[in-house]
Amino acid sequence: MKVARLVFAVFLMFSLSLGLALQREGYQDYGQGYGRRYYYEPGPNVPSEFYWSRLRYTSDYASGSSYGFHRYGGGGGWSRDYPKADNDCLIALRRLTHINSPSPLNVVDLDSDHIFDYPWIYAVQVNTWTFTEEEAKRLHDYLLKGGFLMVDDFHGTDDWEHFMAGMRMVLPDATVEDLKDADEIYHVLYDINEKFQIPSEVYVNTGRTYEKDGYVPKWRAIRNDHGRIMVAICANMHLGDAWEWADSPQYPEKFSGLAFRIVLNYIMYAMTH
Template sequence: MPAWSRHRGYPFGPIRWKYSITDETLERIVRALFTSLGVVALIAMFAYPSIRTDGSAAPAATDGTSGATARPSEAPLSVVDKGAFATVGTRSFSELTRQGARISLESLARAPQTQMDGIPREFYFARLAYNGFGGFYGRGGSWATDYPKADQIFLSFIDRLLPNLDAYEREFVMQVNNPDVRRFPLLYALEVGRMSLTPPEIVGLRDYLLAGGFLIIDDFWGTREWQQFEYQMRQVLPDHQIVDLDIDHPIFTTFYEIDEIIQVPNVGQGVRGGRTYERDGIIPQVKGIHDENGRLMVIINWNTDLGDAWEWADDPYYPLKYSTYAYEMGVNFIVYAMSH
């Protein structure tokens, strides 16, 4: 019996499907459950008056814009609605970092409140919130996959691995069509197979990268997602090629010596063992996009899920091998981005 039929379990597989649930089915059920929960949450969010931080009820937004016109700087920003990002202009750094946090707060109803006071930091692990199609767990967009736990756990490890780095300890979200993104020269984006950038985002990302920004791409699998991502990047950087990064590229030795690219499975597969790939993304690859001067602008981790390894590094069932590798890669990315 060919291997694929066992996984599909249909139509000629063993009849055991009545007694055990396959991975695929389990995933479908979980996804359906969370999608419906997400729908309920969205309905709840829009159907009820929003609550102000001082506890008083805000006037009901009958036309959907009155909240935005009343206090522009606190306009609710939706990452789901295309083109609905407010252009916040250029503000002072401390104001900006607070605003950045509020963007994540207000755009993600369930995100923890991260009010940043005090002195701005040198390094922010900024997650790129981009427009895309197909929600994941009902949280507005594929960009928010593993958010915010992956970011939080990652930063707590970074604090120990790079003690000299003055890093902000909490998750942080930026949109690339927001001029303020330029304050954060490193961005992390994942699940980019569902990325569908708006024209302002395309321009914003292009300018960001050409000005000197660095983008880490992670957690997308297989040919179809690759094609979508490649199509998006061709619009962002039409004159730049995506190339394979050899293992002797300095990014693999900047801090840790990495001598092999391994496939990091998602948490489910990692905990259970067995296959590590998703869809047809069997071979993990690290690719890059360079500028005219040969400087690496984008590092692409395809057919691998570093984010899950970061997120579940504290899970005793998640294999150490994967999280070690993922953290080594993550540290190297940061050190490389901050010096090259």
């Protein structure tokens, strides 16, 4: 019995140490089995016109897919693929557009009014998000006042339902629509006439573009009363991985290329509509 307790204690200490190591700022495990690591240096906060802002939210244990990562959990929930995916995307933004964005990555919370200083926010694994009434109202106001939310990296029927449960708290009467190729959001910067499912890095080992039962990519959106898209939804896809793995020889370029074009179009749309 004592041995069992000792073994359990050692295992627990090891687990905690590993967890803490993984949570050190800027470090991220970069691909199982490839033995590479990525270090992100945030740098000074340079005043910018555009801040790449990731939404930090409280995850729900019961959603089943986030393995209980809470607000400050690493590797899942709100911070999935952070910071490399975001940083790669920001580099592409700086290189390919005229948007002023020298500032490093930014994380915003729904428990602060400073979210209103950043009219663009990106959220992942939104099947795990939960809101208090106050948080839901803040996001509701944010969107109706002119903010733009892009959501990514959730798959299948259950994830969709969990995402929508949160979305209904924010926008109870919102109508979700499938975006057509002709929609302005796909032509504001690049003319994107052909879209396909953008898989996560799982594709490298399995060749599967889908996860769970999310076989078909859903390019969806919620508009305001004037027809402006305020929530862009990338369901059954993982654009974040496509940015993050863009420099990997194993991850097909066509997915990363489309993912970059999509997000740059979304940002450009958010800044012009």
